[in-house]
Structures are given as C-alpha cells and as structure tokens.
Amino acid sequence: MSNKRAGVFVGSLRRGSYCKSIAKFVSSLAPNNFKMDMIDLSKLAMYNQDLDDDGNPPKEWTEFRAKVKPLDGCLFVTPEYNRSVPAVLKNALDVGSRPYGKNAWDGKAGGIISVSPGSLGAFGANHHLRQPMAFLNILMLQQPEAYIGNVASILNEKGEITSESTRQFLKNYMDAFVKWVDTISDMK
Amino acid sequence: MSNKRAGVFVGSLRRGSYCKSIAKFVSSLAPNNFKMDMIDLSKLAMYNQDLDDDGNPPKEWTEFRAKVKPLDGCLFVTPEYNRSVPAVLKNALDVGSRPYGKNAWDGKAGGIISVSPGSLGAFGANHHLRQPMAFLNILMLQQPEAYIGNVASILNEKGEITSESTRQFLKNYMDAFVKWVDTISDMK
Amino acid sequence: MSNKRAGVFVGSLRRGSYCKSIAKFVSSLAPNNFKMDMIDLSKLAMYNQDLDDDGNPPKEWTEFRAKVKPLDGCLFVTPEYNRSVPAVLKNALDVGSRPYGKNAWDGKAGGIISVSPGSLGAFGANHHLRQPMAFLNILMLQQPEAYIGNVASILNEKGEITSESTRQFLKNYMDAFVKWVDTISDMK
Amino acid sequence: MSNKRAGVFVGSLRRGSYCKSIAKFVSSLAPNNFKMDMIDLSKLAMYNQDLDDDGNPPKEWTEFRAKVKPLDGCLFVTPEYNRSVPAVLKNALDVGSRPYGKNAWDGKAGGIISVSPGSLGAFGANHHLRQPMAFLNILMLQQPEAYIGNVASILNEKGEITSESTRQFLKNYMDAFVKWVDTISDMK
Numbered sequence: 117m118s119n120k121r122a123g124v125f126v127g128s129l130r131r132g133s134y135c136k137s138i139a140k141f142v143s144s145l146a147p148n149n150f151k152m153d154m155i156d157l158s159k160l161a162m163y164n165q166d167l168d169d170d171g172n173p174p175k176e177w178t179e180f181r182a183k184v185k186p187l188d189g190c191l192f193v194t195p196e197y198n199r200s201v202p203a204v205l206k207n208a209l210d211v212g213s214r215p216y217g218k219n220a221w222d223g224k225a226g227g228i229i230s231v232s233p234g235s236l237g238a239f240g241a242n243h244h245l246r247q248p249m250a251f252l253n254i255l256m257l258q259q260p261e262a263y264i265g266n267v268a269s270i271l272n273e274k275g276e277i278t279s280e281s282t283r284q285f286l287k288n289y290m291d292a293f294v295k296w297v298d299t300i301s302d303m304k
Numbered sequence: 305m306s307n308k309r310a311g312v313f314v315g316s317l318r319r320g321s322y323c324k325s326i327a328k329f330v331s332s333l334a335p336n337n338f339k340m341d342m343i344d345l346s347k348l349a350m351y352n353q354d355l356d357d358d359g360n361p362p363k364e365w366t367e368f369r370a371k372v373k374p375l376d377g378c379l380f381v382t383p384e385y386n387r388s389v390p391a392v393l394k395n396a397l398d399v400g401s402r403p404y405g406k407n408a409w410d411g412k413a414g415g416i417i418s419v420s421p422g423s424l425g426a427f428g429a430n431h432h433l434r435q436p437m438a439f440l441n442i443l444m445l446q447q448p449e450a451y452i453g454n455v456a457s458i459l460n461e462k463g464e465i466t467s468e469s470t471r472q473f474l475k476n477y478m479d480a481f482v483k484w485v486d487t488i489s490d491m492k
Numbered sequence: 493m494s495n496k497r498a499g500v501f502v503g504s505l506r507r508g509s510y511c512k513s514i515a516k517f518v519s520s521l522a523p524n525n526f527k528m529d530m531i532d533l534s535k536l537a538m539y540n541q542d543l544d545d546d547g548n549p550p551k552e553w554t555e556f557r558a559k560v561k562p563l564d565g566c567l568f569v570t571p572e573y574n575r576s577v578p579a580v581l582k583n584a585l586d587v588g589s590r591p592y593g594k595n596a597w598d599g600k601a602g603g604i605i606s607v608s609p610g611s612l613g614a615f616g617a618n619h620h621l622r623q624p625m626a627f628l629n630i631l632m633l634q635q636p637e638a639y640i641g642n643v644a645s646i647l648n649e650k651g652e653i654t655s656e657s658t659r660q661f662l663k664n665y666m667d668a669f670v671k672w673v674d675t676i677s678d679m680k
Numbered sequence: 681m682s683n684k685r686a687g688v689f690v691g692s693l694r695r696g697s698y699c700k701s702i703a704k705f706v707s708s709l710a711p712n713n714f715k716m717d718m719i720d721l722s723k724l725a726m727y728n729q730d731l732d733d734d735g736n737p738p739k740e741w742t743e744f745r746a747k748v749k750p751l752d753g754c755l756f757v758t759p760e761y762n763r764s765v766p767a768v769l770k771n772a773l774d775v776g777s778r779p780y781g782k783n784a785w786d787g788k789a790g791g792i793i794s795v796s797p798g799s800l801g802a803f804g805a806n807h808h809l810r811q812p813m814a815f816l817n818i819l820m821l822q823q824p825e826a827y828i829g830n831v832a833s834i835l836n837e838k839g840e841i842t843s844e845s846t847r848q849f850l851k852n853y854m855d856a857f858v859k860w861v862d863t864i865s866d867m868k
Contacts, residue, residue, distance in 0.1 A: 129352035162350070162392050163385070164317035197351070197398045198436040199619070200389070204350050207391030235641060239615040243575070244432055246814070247807055248386040253823040258814045265611060295867075303863045387807070410635075423829060427803040431763070434626070435619055441635040446626045453799060487679045491671075505728035538726070538768050539761070540693035573727070573774045574812040576765070580726050583767035620808055624762040 120297050121151040122189035122225075127205035127241070129158050134267040135231045137275035138286070139193040142229070145290040150297070152191070155183055163210040177211050184212045184220040189297035190254060192245060193229045196238035201245050209248050219252060225300035226254035227293045229262040229286075237263025257296040262289050308485050309339045310377035310413075315393035315429070317346050322455045323419045325463035326474070327381040330417070333478040338485070340379070343371055351398040365399050372400045372408040377485035378442060380433060381417045384426035389433050397436050407440060413488035414442035415481045417450040417474075425451025445484040450477050496673050497527040498565035498601075503581035503617070505534050510643045511607045513651035514662070515569040518605070521666040526673070528567070531559055533584045544591040553587050560588045560596040565673035566630060569605045572617035585624050595628060601676035602630035603669045605638040605662075613639025633672040638665050684861050685715040686753035686789075691769035691805070693722050698831045699795045701839035702850070703757040706793070709854040714861075716755070719747055727774040741775050748776045748784040753861035754818060756809060757793045760802035765809050773812050783816060789864035790818035791857045793826040793850075801827025821860040826853050 124143055128135045143152040159176045167173045184190075194205055212220045228245055230238030242263060249256050262285075264270075270279035277283050312331055316323045331340040347364040355361045372378075382393055400408045416433055418426030430451060437444050450473075452458075458467035465471050500519055504511045519528040535552045543549045560566075570581055588596040604621055606614030618639060625632050638661075640646075646655035653659050688707055692699045707716040723740045731737045748754075758769055776784045792809055794802030806827060813820050826849075828834075834843035841847050 129350065130354050158350075162317065162346070162395070163390070166318050197394075198401050199439045200394065200432065200436050202351070203391040203395035203398060206385075206388065206394055207350070210385045210391060213386050235611045236613055236615050236639060237611070239612050240435060240619065243616065243811055243814070244388065244435065246810065247428060247432065248388050250807070250810070250820075250822045250825055251387045255822055256814075256820065258819055259817040261814055263612060299863065299867045303859075423799045423801070424803050424827060425800055427800050428807065431623055431626070431804065434622065438619070438622070438632075438634045438637055443634055444626075444632065446631055447629040449626055451800060483679075487675065491675045505726065506730050534726070538693065538722070538771070539766070542694050573770075574777050575815045576770065576808065576812050578727070579767040579771035579774060582761075582764065582770055583726070586761045586767060589762050616811060620764065620811065623804060623808065624764050627763045 119149045119151070120188045120301060121153065121186065122191055122297055123153050123155045123184060123187045124191045124193065125155055125157060125205065125208060127192065127194035127202040129204055132275070134233065134271060135193045135195055137271055137277070138229060138231050138264060138267070140275070141277050142191070142286050142290050145287055147294060150294055155180070157204050157208045160207055160211050163207055163214070165214070168215040180208070181212055181220045187224055188301040189225040189227070189293070190221065191227045191229070191293060193231060194238065194241045194245060195231055196241035199240035201241050205245070209252065213252055221252040221254050223304055224254050225257065225297040227257040227296065229264060229289065231264045231267050233266065233268050235265045237265035239263060255300045257293055260289055260292060307337045307339070308376045308489060309341065309374065310379055310485055311341050311343045311372060311375045312379045312381065313343055313345060313393065313396060315380065315382035315390040317392055320463070322421065322459065323381045323383055325459055325465070326417060326419050326452060326455070328463070329465050329471070330379070330474050330478050333475055335482060338482055345392050345396045348395055348399050351395055351402070353402070356403040368396070369400055369408045375412055376489040377413040377415070377481065378409065379415045379417070379481060381419060382426065382429045382433060383419055384429035387428035389429050393433070397440065401440055409440040409442050411492055412442050413445065413485040415445040415484065417452060417477065419452045419455050421454065421456045423453045425453035427451060443488045445481055448477055448480060495525045495527070496564040496677060497529065497562065498567055498673055499529050499531045499560060499563045500567045500569065501531055501533060501581065501584060503568065503570035503578040505580055508651070510609065510647065511569045511571055513647055513653070514605060514607050514640060514643070516651070517653050518567070518662050518666050521663055523670060526670055531556070533580050536583055536587050539583055539586040539590070541590070556584070557588055557596045563600055564677040565601040565603070565669065566597065567603045567605070567669060568621060569607060570614065570617045570621060571607055572614035575616035576620045577617050581621070585628065589628055597628040597630050599680055600630050601633065601673040603633040603672065605640060605665065607640045607643050609642065609644050611641045613641035615639060631676045633669055636665055636668060683713045683715070684752045684865060685717065685750065686755055686861055687717050687719045687748060687751045688755045688757065689719055689721060689769060689772060691756065691758035691766040693768055696839070698797065698835065699757045699759055701835055701841070702793060702795050702828060702831070704839070705841050706755070706850050706854050709851055711858060714858055721768050721772045724771055724775050727771055727778070729778070732779040744772070745776055745784045751788055752865035753789040753791070753857065754785065755791045755793070755857060757795060758802065758805045758809060759795055760805035763804035765805050769809070773816065777816055785816040785818050787868055788818050789821065789861040791821040791860065793828060793853065795828045795831050797830065797832050799829045801829035803827060819864050821857055824853055824856060
C-alpha cells in the first residue's frame with residue numbers, strides 16, 4: 117500500500133465538541149503511511165454563488181478547495197442538529213463542490229461517524245449526510261456503520277475515550293476506513 | 305378568520321435567486337388579513353453553541369429568534385444544493401431552535417416550495433427539509449407538494465413568472481397554505 | 493369533541509411482535525368517544541397495478557381500502573428492517589393509495605411510533621415512513637416523536653409494558669394524537 | 681478482468697413495466713465476461729421472521745438467497761410508489777438479509793436506476809433505496825446517478841428505447857457499473 121491521505125471534517129464548532137474528541141482519537145489510529153489532516157471549517161463563509169460568479173471568491177474557499185482536492189479519503193465526524201446535518205458541514209460540502217464543474221470531492225473515499233449525547237446515535241445526521249455523497253461522487257464505506265450514542269458517558273474531562281469497547285469499535289472502524297480509502301484511490 | 309402572519313424563508317443568497325422571485329410572487333397572493341414577511345437569513349453567523357452558552361449570542365441571532373417567535377406560519381422556499389438543503393436554510397433552522405428549551409419554531413404551520421433550474425424539482429431539498437420539522441414541531445402542509453422545476457424557463461429577466469399554469473399552481477398552493485396556517489394557529 | 497375513529501397499522505407480522513404489544517397498549521388508552529381499530533395487513537397481496545387495471549383487484553385490497561376510507565386518523569406502529577420501513581407497511585400504503593385518483597388516505601391525521609430492540613429507536617423506519625405521507629396527504633403529528641428503543645427490556649412475557657416511564661410517555665403521546673386527529677378531521 | 685456476475689432486481693410487477701424495459705436494455709449492454717441475471721421477485725412471500733425462526737422458510741426465500749449469495753453486483757431498477765421504494769423491492773432486500781447473521785447481500789457492488797413516467801425521475805425511490813444499503817453492506821456506485829424521467833416518451837410499444845441520448849446515457853452508466861463491480865469484487 118502506497119502513502120494515502122485523508123481529511124477529517126468535524127461538524128461542530130464548540131470548544132468542547134464531542135466530535136473533535138472522537139476525531140482526534142481515530143486520527144491517532146492511522147497507520148504510518150496514512151496521513152489524517154484535521155481540516156478547519158469554521159472560517160468558510162456561507163455559500164453564495166455570486167462570489168464565484170464575480171470571479172473573486174473568499175480566499176478561505178479557495179484554500180479549502182485546494183486542501184480537499186489532493187485527498188484520497190474524507191472522514192466526516194458529525195453531531196446531529198434537529199435530526200439532520202449541521203449547517204457548518206453542509207456548507208463545507210457545498211463550498212468544495214463549486215464552482216460548477218470543479219467538484220473537489222469527486223472520486224474520493226468517504227466515511228461517516230455520527231456522535232450524539234443521546235441514545236439515537238445521530239442517525240438522522242449520518243444518513244442525511246449520505247444523500248449529497250451520490251451527487252458529489254464520494255464513494256462511501258458502508259460497514260461498519262458508526263453511531264456513537266451517549267457520548268458524554270464515554271469521555272473523561274480531557275475528552276479522552278474511557279470506554280474500552282468504544283476504543284475497540286473505533287479501531288475496527290479505522291481499519292475498514294483505511295482499507296476502503298486504499299481500494300477507492302487505487303481505482304482511479 | 306382572524307389576522308395571521310407568516311414568515312418567508314429563502315434558501316439562496318444569490319442576487320438573482322430564482323427562489324426569491326417565486327417567494328415574491330407567492331407573497332403577493334396573500335389575502336388582506338394575512339401578512340407575509342420576507343425574513344433575511346444572510347446575516348446569521350454559523351451556529352455554535354458556545355455563543356449561547358457564554359451568554360452573549362450575536363444580536364442577529366436574537367433578532368431572528370424574536371422575528372420567528374410571533375409567526376403563525378413559516379413558508380420555506382428552497383433551492384437544492386448537492387441533493388439536499390442549502391446550509392443557509394439549515395443554519396436558520398438551527399439558530400431558531402436554540403438555546404435549548406427555547407425553540408422559536410414550536411407549533412407553527414409550515415410549507416415548502418422547492419425550486420430548481422433542472423427537472424428534478426429540488427426533490428432532495430424538499431424532503432430533507434421535512435425531517436427537522438418533526439423535531440422542531442413545525443406542522444407541515446402536505447398537499448399540494450410544490451416542486452418548481454426548470455424554473456429559468458418560466459421567469460422573465462425581471463424575475464416575473466411568465467407561465468400561466470405555474471401562476472395558477474402557486475395560487476392554489478397559497479390557498480392551501482393560508483387555510484393550513486389558519487387551522488394550526490387556531491389549534492394552539 | 494365528536495366521535496372519532498383511528499386505524500392502527502402494525503408493520504410486523506411476527507406472532508410475538510413488539511409493535512403489536514405497543515399498539516395494543518396505546519389502543520387501550522383511547523378515550524370513550526375515540527375508537528381505535530387494529531387493521532390487519534397480513535393478507536394484502538403485493539401491489540401490482542395490473543390487478544387494478546384489469547378491473548378485478550383482490551378482495552383483500554378492496555376491503556382494506558373500504559376500511560381506511562372512513563377513518564379520521566391513522567397510527568402507524570413500525571419496526572425497522574434494514575434501516576427502513578418493512579415491506580408489509582409500505583405495501584399497505586401503496587394498496588390504499590390506489591387505483592389512481594382514489595387515494596383512501598387523503599386528508600387523514602397521522603402518527604408514527606417506531607419500535608426497536610436496539611438503541612437507535614427505529615429512527616430510519618420512522619422518518620422514511622414520513623416521506624410518502626406528503627404525497628398521500630396524511631397530515632402528520634410531529635411532537636412528541638415516539639422512538640421506543642430497547643423494547644425487549646420494557647415488556648414482560650405477556651407483552652405488557654413494565655416500564656412506568658414508557659407507559660407515561662405513551663399516554664402523553666396518545667393525548668397529543670387524539671387532539672391532532674380532532675383538529676385535522678374538523679378541518680375537512 | 682475475470683468473469684463477473686450481476687443480478688438485476690426490478691421493483692415493478694406490471695406486465696408492461698417500464699423498469700423491465702430499461703433493465704432489459706442495460707442487461708444487453710454487458711460485456712462478454714459479465715453476466716447479467718434478471719432475478720424474479722414476484723414469488724417472495726412478505727417477510728415474517730417466524731418463518732425463519734420455525735426452521736421452515738418458504739422455498740422461494742431459500743432459492744432467492746442462494747441466487748443472491750454468489751453475485752458480484754446488484755443492479756436495482758425501480759419505479760417510485762408514493763415518493764418511496766415499492767414494497768416488492770424492499771421485501772426482496774429484507775428476505776435476502778435474513779436469517780440474522782446470514783446477510784446474502786454482504787459486500788456486493790450496487791447500482792440504482794430509478795424510472796418514472798413523471799419528470800421527478802423517481803428521486804424519492806432512488807435515495808430511499810440507498811439507506812438500507814449501508815446496513816446491508818452493499819457498496820454503492822455514486823456517479824453517474826440514473827434518474828430516467830418521462831419514461832413513456834422514450835419507449836416504443838415494444839418497450840424499446842427510442843431516444844438515442846438515453847441509450848447513450850445508459851451505455852455510460854453500464855460502463856461505470858461494470859467497472860465498479862470489478863473494483864468491489866476484487867477488494868474482497
């Protein structure tokens with residue numbers, strides 16, 4: 117297996133974001149030849165096609181697109197807001213998909229971990245996030261599905277995962293994700 | 305029927321937004337005792353719970369919540385971005401739903417018109433938008449469904465609707481929406 | 493409030509169906525002037541338009557449509573199969589919606605209780621089931637949402653609910669459902 | 681590329697099914713070393729777990745599972761019923777996924793073509809069908825998406841496709857599907 121690189125996209129801006137804790141842990145599990153880059157979404161202005169059409173898009177958009185383009189894989193770690201995807205994550209997808217004909221996500225391998233303080237595991241966010249992937253041509257890992265519910269109970273105050281079964285589950289998840297990125301990037 | 309008021313929420317920030325044209329037309333159809341307010345979403349910062357928790361939310365959030373609160377109905381006019389809802393509209397839903405326990409949308413009557421330059425009528429945006437409504441307790445008008453496809457072909461350069469059948473369809477839609485707002489607001 | 497009648501539609505054919513237990517309990521909670529009819533779905537042949545077009549539909553279809561038609565409300569109690577709605581329930585919706593132009597569900601008040609032995613509460617079934625409701629014009633109760641997870645742990649071997657908090661939750665649900673059926677049926 | 685085999689699953693039982701016409705055409709496009717088997721769904725009894733638990737499942741279920749098991753790819757050609765998947769197709773997914781622990785779909789490559797006499801292209805069926813795929817571990821081709829709208833206008837009375845652009849689109853679709861099946865089956 118050659119060197120691969122995945123971006124990690126977190127759908128929460130909170131300082132103490134549970135998703136960031138989970139994202140940090142899974143990033144630490146990547147093998148040596150597999151780089152995981154946490155990609156900041158907080159500076160992306162809300163998508164407005166005029167800014168592209170006027171030929172002067174925000175430099176944060178341009179930089180974001182340039183970061184997404186060379187990736188082999190994309191790992192989305194998302195909370196659920198009101199039974200669906202947080203706007204910050206949907207906006208990142210939209211910014212990266214444009215301008216028309218220059219979809220930066222095209223052909224990448226994708227994975228989703230959804231995270232919730234409640235028991236439903238952010239199912240609504242997890243599956244709503246999959247619908248744009250068809251259009252964006254992000255090829256999705258299916259199993260294992262990753263719904264991390266009751267997340268507050270498995271993190272300590274430093275944001276470290278204290279549940280051994282969750283740690284093991286996430287290790288298995290990362291094994292599958294790494295293999296998936298490898299398969300899809302070699303296909304291109 | 306007593307006086308009623310609905311907010312109109314448009315999911316596109318483009319100057320020449322097709323959705324704005326459709327929203328403007330349907331607003332003009334409201335009967336005398338039914339007020340339609342176009343509500344600006346462009347100034348709302350991306351939702352971040354820290355800003356509420358710190359006790360100093362952006363004044364645009366506070367103003368937005370105060371505008372939503374007294375409404376009887378909410379009409380969403382949305383384009384589709386990558387088979388789902390534009391971030392600007394999802395963000396508005398999220399901002400209005402918070403802080404925890406103060407959901408400004410609670411118990412209102414809702415309607416959706418989805419608008420697309422393509423033939424699929426923004427089906428993906430229309431139905432993804434319905435999923436949060438269950439949690440937000442926005443009671444949804446079901447019929448007629450409103451998928452406005454090939455929208456560029458029915459607007460002139462001033463953004464006026466030139467298709468008589470679309471004008472008639474939207475009149476029927478507004479009749480149903482007004483009746484629905486009346487039913488739901490009298491239930492409370 | 494005048495007399496009202498709701499049908500109860502259960503999406504599982506198993507003898508020991510958890511959904512049937514839940515359906516039975518909520519049916520027992522209806523007030524005196526509100527009738528709840530458990531409607532059998534097990535005899536409905538898979539929908540095939542030819543059978544309607546040939547003018548000789550199965551008598552089980554005809555009887556089912558005749559049972560749905562006079563209802564004021566429809567309560568769906570559904571398990572999740574493979575992250576979506578069981579075929580038996582989708583088939584019932586399809587049979588009741590036809591022949592073209594004779595949608596028996598039109599204008600009724602609807603509610604959904606989703607039931608699962610796992611923790612995710614059959615979220616996928618609950619929300620997939622809502623999408624057809626727009627087309628069928630079943631007006632949906634939104635709150636409270638009802639996701640009954642870990643259901644095996646709250647039923648005894650007779651299928652009775654042993655959890656007081658679940659019993660109370662379902663009482664609150666039925667109060668809201670009864671009020672909703674009343675509102676929607678008086679609107680017609 | 682070694683020999684591969686895909687099953688074709690059609691979600692309509694109508695004699696004159698548009699989906700069958702489309703399925704027939706795309707099957708004819710498969711290269712020599714790629715076999716496409718039309719798999720009959722009409723005899724599958726509605727899923728009821730009791731029949732598996734009692735140890736005597738219908739022989740049509742057993743035969744169906746045995747047909748699905750050796751496939752490399754699965755192509756679903758589906759109409760839309762009431763904004764979602766027809767029961768006959770959802771039932772086939774459910775029957776093939778059971779008994780527990782013996783999911784016959786596991787690890788296969790999947791594709792969806794949705795077909796509609798209307799303009800919306802059966803978007804609702806196309807995307808609802810994708811949600812179970814995560815659980816079933818059917819790895820999905822994303823692009824090109826295939827929404828065949830206004831289908832009656834592109835078929836002659838023998839069910840042959842008369843539109844050259846649709847024929848070309850479906851050729852491109854099959855090229856992508858064949859390549860996808862190859863990638864996924866070599867991954868195992």
